[in-house]
Amino acid sequence: MTVRRGAANEPRQTVTASLVVSPGAPVELRVPSADAQQLRLHSAHTGVETGELRWLFGSEPALLLRPATGELTISFTSRDDRDAVFAALAADVEHS
Numbered sequence: 001m002t003v004r005r006g007a008a009n010e011p012r013q014t015v016t017a018s019l020v021v022s023p024g025a026p027v028e029l030r031v032p033s034a035d036a037q038q039l040r041l042h043s044a045h046t047g048v049e050t051g052e053l054r055w056l057f058g059s060e061p062a063l064l065l066r067p068a069t070g071e072l073t074i075s076f077t078s079r080d081d082r083d084a085v086f087a088a089l090a091a092d093v094e095h096s
Contacts, residue, residue: 001081003031004073019074021088029072039065039072041093050086 003017019039020028026038041048049064053075060075061082076082 001077002075003029004075006071017074019085021085026092027085027088029074039067039089041065041089048086048089050082 002014004014015031017031026040029037029039045068047066051062052059053062061079062073062075065072
């Protein structure tokens with residue numbers, strides 16, 4: 001999976017990352033050379049959208065997260081992976 005930080009109208013760097021999804025725990029984003037970041041949707045200042053990143057010759061399933069620290073676009077290799085992470089984020093909200 002890849003992660004892009006920043007708003008769509010800003011120059012953004014894409015990095016390879018991993019997500020750790022454990023039952024009963026917040027989803028954790030791990031990016032090389034950075035501390036792990038918990039992804040939580042626990043306030044009015046955070047949100048998430050599901051969709052697809054589209055290009056002229058293809059597309060990738062994606063989540064657009066809007067935490068208080070700025071936008072994160074996370075792209076996945078499959079819709080099932082994206083949907084599992086979305087479900088884990090929603091479950092964390094319900095149990096918080």
